[in-house]
Amino acid sequence: xxxxxxxxxxxxxxxxxxxxxxxxxxxxxxxxxxxxxxxxxxxxxxxxxxxxxxxxxxxxxxxxxxxxxxxxxxxxxxxxxxxxxxxxxxxxxxxxxxxxxxxx
Numbered sequence: 001x002x003x004x005x006x007x008x009x010x011x012x013x014x015x016x017x018x019x020x021x022x023x024x025x026x027x028x029x030x031x032x033x034x035x036x037x038x039x040x041x042x043x044x045x046x047x048x049x050x051x052x053x054x055x056x057x058x059x060x061x062x063x064x065x066x067x068x069x070x071x072x073x074x075x076x077x078x079x080x081x082x083x084x085x086x087x088x089x090x091x092x093x094x095x096x097x098x099x100x101x102x103x104x
Contacts, residue, residue, distance in 0.1 A: 004032040007103035009094075011084065013042040013058040013076050028072060035073040035101050038062075039094070044081040073101075 006027055010016040016024075016036035024034045042058030043051055055078075062074045077093060084090065 004104040005102055006032055006034045007037060007098065007101055008034065009037045009039065011038070012040050012045070012081060013038040013062060016074075033072070035075065035103070037097060038074075038076045039090075040079045040081045040084050041076055042081060
């Protein structure tokens with residue numbers, strides 16, 4: 001089987017891990033390339049901190065699940081949580097990422 005290039009997209013940081021981490025691990029162990037993409041920066045949803053401080057924390061925490069190879073990627077776009085809109089600019093960002101990564 002040819003190596004697949006798999007792009008897992010979620011709304012928030014950790015969404016790709018939670019929704020597809022186990023399956024992504026199986027794909028990676030089978031030799032496929034996996035990239036996780038969060039469309040927002042995770043700047044809301046914590047009980048004590050928020051804004052840029054929380055977004056920086058989420059960015060620092062970004063990583064594929066531990067079971068995935070180090071070559072796996074995790075990218076977070078800098079859109080505020082709860083404010084993601086279907087704009088041309090956002091569409092172009094996702095299209096650019098898809099064209100660069102070239103998922104199967």
